[in-house]
Amino acid sequence: MNTDRIVRALDSFRIELPSWGFANTGTRFGKFLQPAAAATIEEKLNDAGQVHALTGVCPTVALHVLWDFPRGVDSAHDVSALASRAGVQPGSINPNVFQDQIYKFGSFGNPDKSIRDHALQHTKDSVAIARRLKSRDVSLWFADGSNYPGTANIRQRRRWFEEGLRALHRELASDQRMLVEYKPFEPAFYHTDIADWGMALLLARAAGPQARVLVDTGHHYLSQNIEQIVAWLLAEDMLGGFHFNDRRYADDDLTIGSIDPYQVFRIFREIFHFEWETNARADVAFMIDQSHNLKGKIEAMIQTVTVAQELYAKAALVDHDALAAGQARSDIVAAESLLQDAFATDVRPAIREWRTARRLPADPMDAFRQSGYLQRITAERAGRAEAASSSYA
Ligand code: RM4
Ligand code: MN
Ligand code: MN
Numbered sequence: 001m002n003t004d005r006i007v008r009a010l011d012s013f014r015i016e017l018p019s020w021g022f023a024n025t026g027t028r029f030g031k032f033l034q035p036a037a038a039a040t041i042e043e044k045l046n047d048a049g050q051v052h053a054l055t056g057v058c059p060t061v062a063l064h065v066l067w068d069f070p071r072g073v074d075s076a077h078d079v080s081a082l083a084s085r086a087g088v089q090p091g092s093i094n095p096n097v098f099q100d101q102i103y104k105f106g107s108f109g110n111p112d113k114s115i116r117d118h119a120l121q122h123t124k125d126s127v128a129i130a131r132r133l134k135s136r137d138v139s140l141w142f143a144d145g146s147n148y149p150g151t152a153n154i155r156q157r158r159r160w161f162e163e164g165l166r167a168l169h170r171e172l173a174s175d176q177r178m179l180v181e182y183k184p185f186e187p188a189f190y191h192t193d194i195a196d197w198g199m200a201l202l203l204a205r206a207a208g209p210q211a212r213v214l215v216d217t218g219h220h221y222l223s224q225n226i227e228q229i230v231a232w233l234l235a236e237d238m239l240g241g242f243h244f245n246d247r248r249y250a251d252d253d254l255t256i257g258s259i260d261p262y263q264v265f266r267i268f269r270e271i272f273h274f275e276w277e278t279n280a281r282a283d284v285a286f287m288i289d290q291s292h293n294l295k296g297k298i299e300a301m302i303q304t305v306t307v308a309q310e311l312y313a314k315a316a317l318v319d320h321d322a323l324a325a326g327q328a329r330s331d332i333v334a335a336e337s338l339l340q341d342a343f344a345t346d347v348r349p350a351i352r353e354w355r356t357a358r359r360l361p362a363d364p365m366d367a368f369r370q371s372g373y374l375q376r377i378t379a380e381r382a383g384r385a386e387a388a389s390s391s392y393a
Helices: 003-012 041-055 072-086 101-105 113-133 154-169 197-207 226-235 261-278 297-316 320-328 332-344 348-357 364-371 373-381
Strands: 060-064 089-094 137-140 177-181 211-216 239-244 285-288
Touching (some): 003 297, 003 348, 041 072, 041 297, 041 373, 072 089, 072 113, 101 113, 113 154, 137 239, 154 197, 177 239, 211 226, 226 239, 226 261, 261 320, 285 297, 297 348, 297 364, 297 373, 320 332, 364 373
Parallel strands (some): 060 089, 089 137, 177 211, 239 285
16 A cells, blocks of 8 residues: 555645534424534534544535625624634635525526526625635535426526626636536426536636536436546536535435445546646545534534545555556556555555544544533533524425
């Protein structure tokens, strides 16, 4: 095993935690509340701070504007102070143009101009929040779509999206980016305005030079080759980042690697391959977009980060010189085995050593369970009104 490669990979690996992953969430059938779940932005940041303190690789937290900034841009100062007290920094800013009643028939694609303008204003405010917090990325996900054939003008809505995204792009400071996320279905079940990576790519290109595509691993049809999409977006310099999660059926938001770890490995492998070939670092944001309604929130995040590190380390082991030679000879078995051998390598001892060398607990989950943090917040937060639970899902 090439431990140097693992060490180098882990030194550069960072993954962003989602604030909403620490709050009570559920399915559309109901929520099972956890007494320790975070209800305020302060609690979400504190919990994220724990995950970062134990793993050392999650310095930033993705924030949802509607849920985390009750007073909009005026909350930015408080959020920033709370983050630094928790030992983390604000990460990507996520506008919310899907939850208000006015978005029943869409946001950027709504036939009503006043609603399109309202949505645009909210995303502009989100850019302002991001600037105030020194966050680089504004991640845009739109629930827009329709449920029945013939009920929406698909090409017209596409133009509205282009217009809106272009107008938003004009708000970006020169060091900011906007990331355009796609999703094939849900909540819309006939057509979704930004349904796949091709649509997101075209819209990002139309928006301007600082727009990129955001790949949420749960937002594909079953059996789609996600690493090929990643390879194409890298080749086009249009891959902005990931929302990692795993799924068995739809947008299940399960723990990364819990269903198909080889998929995540293959995605990371494409990124390493690109870096090997170009001798440059891929400027791609790794973010988690998971909300666990049965697992303990903090434990689920620690597990996620640990699994992500393992899969990243395995992918770093692939010898791309040997792989290129195998591909050139069309030696299929040799080439494929390079991936399989790397994937089969037990990288956990090397990761434990890496952690110890960096004064991190060798086993972050065990350290969390020993720390008493969960018992403390459970006592502090128990018995709170259900009303305090997050509005998501
Ligand atoms: C969507 C999408 C977005 C996330 C929302 C809550 O399915 O993944 O990224 O912010 O859910
Ligand atoms: Mn997402
Ligand atoms: Mn999703």
